[in-house]
Amino acid sequence: MKSVETNILQWDEEQENYIAxxxxxxxxxxxxxxxxxxxxxxxGEVLKAxxxxxxxxxxxxxPTIITNSDENILTxxxxxxxxxxxxxxxxxxxSGIHLEGPFISPIxxxxxxxHSRYIKSPDWALIQRLQEAARGKIKIVTIAPEWDNACxxxxxxxxxxxxxxxxxxxxxxxxIVKAIEAxxxxxxxxxxxxxxxxxxxxxxxxxxxxxxxxYTMIITDGHHIPDSFIKVVTKIKGEKTIIVSDAxxxxxxxxxxxxxxxxxRVILESQKRLSIKGAGGLLxxxxxxxxxxxxxxxxxxxxxxxxxWKMASINVTDMLKKYFxxxxxxxxxKVIFKIExxxxxxxxxxKNGKTVY
Numbered sequence: 001m002k003s004v005e006t007n008i009l010q011w012d013e014e015q016e017n018y019i020a021x022x023x024x025x026x027x028x029x030x031x032x033x034x035x036x037x038x039x040x041x042x043x044g045e046v047l048k049a050x051x052x053x054x055x056x057x058x059x060x061x062x063p064t065i066i067t068n069s070d071e072n073i074l075t076x077x078x079x080x081x082x083x084x085x086x087x088x089x090x091x092x093x094x095s096g097i098h099l100e101g102p103f104i105s106p107i108x109x110x111x112x113x114x115h116s117r118y119i120k121s122p123d124w125a126l127i128q129r130l131q132e133a134a135r136g137k138i139k140i141v142t143i144a145p146e147w148d149n150a151c152x153x154x155x156x157x158x159x160x161x162x163x164x165x166x167x168x169x170x171x172x173x174x175x176i177v178k179a180i181e182a183x184x185x186x187x188x189x190x191x192x193x194x195x196x197x198x199x200x201x202x203x204x205x206x207x208x209x210x211x212x213x214x215y216t217m218i219i220t221d222g223h224h225i226p227d228s229f230i231k232v233v234t235k236i237k238g239e240k241t242i243i244v245s246d247a248x249x250x251x252x253x254x255x256x257x258x259x260x261x262x263x264x265r266v267i268l269e270s271q272k273r274l275s276i277k278g279a280g281g282l283l284x285x286x287x288x289x290x291x292x293x294x295x296x297x298x299x300x301x302x303x304x305x306x307x308x309w310k311m312a313s314i315n316v317t318d319m320l321k322k323y324f325x326x327x328x329x330x331x332x333x334k335v336i337f338k339i340e341x342x343x344x345x346x347x348x349x350x351k352n353g354k355t356v357y
Contacts, residue, residue, distance in 0.1 A: 008306045008314060012336075017347055020309055022059025022333030024316040025290045026140060026217060026242065027098055027189070029064050030249030036063040037261040038249075039075050043090075046083030050090045052252065055357050056291045057346050059333035060095045060317075062140060064246075067101030067114040070126055077134045084137075092352055095320070095327050096139030099130065100188065103143040103153070104168035109195030110144070111168055113276060113284045122153035131160070138162055139324065142188040144169035145179035158183035163323060165217070168193035169204055176207045180214065185323070187216045189246055190233065191225040192283070209233065215240045215319050220297040220308075221288040223273045227300050234303065234311070242319065243293050243312040248285035250274055251292075260284060295343045305339075 010019040030036050034049035046063075053061055065076045077097065084091040101114050103122040111119060122143055131138050141157055142165045143150060154164045166179065167188025176184075187208045194204060208214055209232070216237045220230055224246070234241050245251070250258060255270040257277065265277040272287040288296065294308045303311070317330040334350040349357035 008310050015336075017336050017338055020057075020335050020337070021313040021317070021330050022335055022349070022351070023057045023290050023294070023309075023312045024060040024095075024320070024328065024330075025053070025058050025245050025247075025312075026062045026316060027064045027100070027244040027246045028053070028061045029066065029247060029285055030251070031247050031289060032252040033249055035249035035261055036080065037066055037068070037076060039072060039079075041076070041079040043079070043083040043086040046080060047087045047090055050087070050093050051357075053289070054089075054093065054349050054351065055346060056289050057335040057337065057344075057349060058290050059335070059349065059351050060093060060328055062096045062098040063094060064098040064100050067104065067111075067118050069118050070129075073099070073102075073130060074133050077130060077138075081134060081137065089351070089356060094137075096324075097134055097137050098140040098142070099127075099138055100142040100167065103141070103147065103150075104193075105144040105146065105170050107170055107195075110170050110193060112193050113282065114168065121147045122149055124153055124156050127153075127157070127162075131162070136161065139327070140165055140186065142167040144171060145184060146171040146175050150175070151178050151182040154179055154182040154184050158185075161324070166204075166208060166214075170194070170198075171204050171207075173202050173207050176204065176211065180211055185213075185215060186242075187214050189219050189224065189244065190216050191229050192219065192246075209236050212240075215242055217242045217244045219244060219246045219286055220293045220302075221245070221272065221286050222296045222300065223271075224283060224286065227302055230297065230300075230302050234307075239310075239315050239318070241311050242316050243290065243297070243308070245288060245290040245293055246286040247289050248274060248287065250285075250287045251289050253287070291344060291346070299343075 032052040034045045106119040165186035165188040260266045266284045274287040332353040336348040
């Protein structure tokens with residue numbers, strides 16, 4: 001594996017370990033049995049999830065709250081902020097909250113597993129209320145830019161230290177162009193959150209790929225998008241390619257049938273594919289963590305280990321530093337790991353200069 005040695009992966013000759021920057025996950029719905037969209041979420045469970053992610057090399061993550069009622073979203077934000085107040089390691093590791101909805105497309109296929117009952121047009125008054133509850137910790141808001149008031153909403157978000165990402169959308173070319181001009185910065189899990197059948201061209205996927213301004217988040221778990229699409233994205237977007245897990249609470253659990261806050265009854269297969277029961281295979285989020293996504297893209301020969309790790313670490317921190325200079329200090333976050341037959345084996349994790357795993 002020394003062939004992948006670069007400034008991203010440093011080789012420790014004495015210990016025969018690699019030393020790498022901490023992984024950063026901008027989209028985590030839950031992990032290891034802990035669901036960030038569960039109204040009964042406790043601070044202890046958030047601590048458990050944080051420790052789990054740290055053990056997997058993720059030193060910074062954004063809990064992701066999906067479409068729900070206004071009051072339920074407030075409750076979910078409160079749960080996360082309470083955990084940050086209760087445990088310093090949680091506060092250090094959660095750099096922001098990702099709000100995925102409710103300002104997405106209500107159209108079947110585009111909305112994915114999000115509950116249509118709560119989808120609505122962008123509401124600035126609501127965001128202000130949510131951000132006050134989050135004490136400024138909401139950093140990413142995923143919306144569908146085809147809403148009539150989307151551009152005004154995007155501009156206000158950027159003026160108030162929030163990034164806007166396009167996702168679960170059927171936006172037309174000019175709507176996307178205007179949204180980018182207004183300050184839209186990212187694409188949320190590109191290639192997902194769209195109907196199975198769309199116009200050949202133009203369409204929202206081509207338009208996002210073609211816009212150089214957009215950073216592109218993709219899920220490389222081997223289930224959400226095909227290898228050919230990953231290859232195209234990485235070639236076109238280069239250092240603006242960001243791997244996210246979109247992990248649900250089922251990541252780290254055994255195969256079986258479960259009840260989920262995202263999509264109701266779901267089926268987790270042994271290959272870690274998670275789908276809504278009785279919905280023709282419609283995905284209900286992901287069941288791999290970010291480290292497994294790095295392993296998958298390497299095993300599929302779509303990137304070297306160094307390249308894959310960069311897409312899940314340096315590319316993300318570079319983007320965050322551009323918009324939030326004080327949010328991430330990647331120099332003090334390190335992962336020490338070995339390569340074994342079963343994949344990447346994390347040995348130690350350092351967060352803010354301290355060994356936490």
